[in-house]
Amino acid sequence: MSEPMKSSKTGHVLEIRDVAVHFGGRGGLLGKSGPVVKAVNGVDLDIARGETVALVGESGCGKSTLSNAIVGLQAPISGSVRISGDEVVGASRRELNDIRRKVQMIFQDPALSLDPRSTVGATIGEPLIVRGVAKGKALKERVATLLQQVGLRPEHADRYPHQFSGGQRQRVVIARALALEPDLLICDEPVSALDVSVRAQILNLLVALQKRTGVSYLFVSHDLGVVRHICDRVVVMYLGRFVEMADRDTFFANPKHPYTKALMSAVPEADPEVQRAKQRFILSGELPSPSNIPSGCAFHTRCPLATEICSRERPELTPRADGARVACHHA
C-alpha cells in the first residue's frame, strides 16, 4: 500500500468497458481444442457512488463470471474494468492487492464463506490485520464496531460460525466485507439461501449500511421482487450480453425486451389475485449452451417476436425515449 490510490475522474466506483470472458478453446486435454464457452461477451457498465445496480438473469447467463472478472478472480480476454479509477485487467499481483481493498464480495451461502474453526472476531479482523490497518486493542474495538453495525453484539466476537443462525452468519460475512470500507460490494444472491423472515432483515441491513457508508452494490439476483425493492438500476443479462438496462422505475413500469417481460411474468407474485390475473408470457425451451450461442440475437430461439432479421443480425443496446437501453429489433 505504498502508492496512494488514484481516484476516478468520473466519480464512478466501477467502469466496465467491452469486457469479454471466454473459457476453453485452446490447449485442452491432450492438446485438443475444445469448444469455446463465451461466458461474457462484450459488456459496458458504470456504477456511481452509493448506487445499487442489479444484475439479473438465469443460471448460465454469465452474471457470476462477470462478478469474478470485476474482482480480478477471472481474467477477461479483452476489455477494461476500473474500480474507483484503477485498472483491474492486466494489473500485477501487487496492484491487484491494493485494488481489492476497494471491492469486496459476498456470496449466497454464508456457511460456506466462513471458516468453521475461526471465531467470527478473528474472521472479521483478518482483513484488518493483513492490510496492517489495526492491531491489538484498536483491532478489537474496530471488530466490535463492525459487529454492532451489522446488528450483532461485541461479545459475539468470541463465538464460532456454528453458534449462529443462517441470517446471523450472513451478517458476519457482511461485517468482514465492510471491514476495509470498500467502495463497491458485489452481492451474489446474498439472501437466496435464507429463510423468508430473515431475508427482510438482511435486505434492511444492506439498505441501512449503504445510507451510512455510501457503499455501492452490484446486486446479482434472480429474484425480481428483491431487485425491485433494493436497486436503483437494473441490468438484464442473457448469454453473456446485456439485453436491457434501465433505472428501476422505468424498468418495472415499462419493460421492453421480450426476455425481460418473460422473466417478469415468470416471477410469481405473493398475492393470489394479482398472480392469477397476470398475463402469462411463458418461454418455451431452455437457455442454449454458451458454447454454442445462436446467431444474430442470442434470444431468437426462444423469442415469440423473432423474425428473420433476428437470426441474422445482432441488435445493439440502443437508447429509448424513457432512458432505457434495449437490444432488440422489435421492442
Added chain:
Amino acid sequence: MDAAANPLLSVDRLTIDIGGANVVDDISFTVAPGKVMALVGESGCGKSLTSYAMLGLLPPAATRTAGRIMLENTDLAALSERQFRKARGKDMSIIFQEPSASLDPLTTVGSQIAEAYRVHHGVSKADAYEKARQMLVDVGIPDPTRRLDQYPFELSGGMCQRIMISIALICGPRVLVADEPTTALDVTIQAQILDLMKKLVADRGTAIVLITHDMGVVADIADDVAVMYAGRIAEIAPVHDLFRQPKHPYTALLLASVPKLDDAPKTDLATIEGTVPTPNEFGVGCRFTERCPLATEKCRTEQPPLFDCGAGHRSACWHIDRMAEIREVAA
C-alpha cells in the same frame, strides 16, 4: 374448506418425535382430488417431515408417536414396510427439490421411468418403455424417443425435474407430494413446471401436497394453505382468504416481509425479530411467543388451539381479535 367435503387424503393429528421433542405436533389437514394443499414454512417447521411421514420415509431418528394418515379408508401410518412399498409410487409418490440428486446418474432416464412402472405392473420391458415415452410427451419433453436413451447429466435441471415428475406419475398415483419442486430451478423454468403441475391436477385429478417456503408459488398454484411454525400449524385457510385476511401474526408478518409491487424502494421491510426456536427451546405455550409483537403472558403458558374462524379458516392464536395491530406493525 371444500377439501373437507370429500377428502382423498386426510392427515389426522399427526405427531412426530425426534429426541423427545415433538418436531411435528398434532398436524391435521385434508386434500380433495384435483386440489393443491400447500404446506408453507421456514426451515425446521416440520413441513418436510410431515411429507416424509405420508410416504413412510421418516428418517430412523424420527418416530410417529400419534396420529393417522388416511388415504381414503387405508391408514398409511399403520402399513408395514412391505405394504408401503406397494403403495409408494402407485397410490402416492413424491418429487424432491434437487432432481439431479434423485436420479441415478448411471442409468438412462428411460430405464428409470420404465422401472417405476414395471415394479407395480407385470408388463414387458418394451411395453414399459412405450408407457415411459407417452409419459414424456405428457410432461412436455420434446423428442421423447431420443430422450429415453439419455443419461441425467445430458439433461438440464428443468428437464430432470420433468423426468422426476414422469417417474412419480407413471403409475397414476392419486396423491403427489412435491417437496420444494421448483426451488432449485430458474424462474422461467419454475413457471413451466408449475404450469405442468396445474395441468396434471386438472387432467388427472391428482391431489398435490406442495411443500414450499415461497409465498409466490403458493399464490400461483395452491387451493388451500397450511402455514407451519416450529412443528405446528399456525394457520390453515383457503388460499385467497389466507392472503387477504391472515389471522395469525406469523402469517401476516411473513407476507409483509416479502417485497411488494407497490412498495417504495429502499424502505424498511417488515421483519420478524429473532429466529425460529430449536426443538429444545420449545416452551409450553405458543411457539411463536418470543417473536410475536402481540404476545402476552397467556401465550407463554398456554398453547392456543386452532380456533375456527369460519369458511375453513382456522388460526392457532389467542389474539385473533387484535390482528389489526399486526397490520399496523407490518405496514
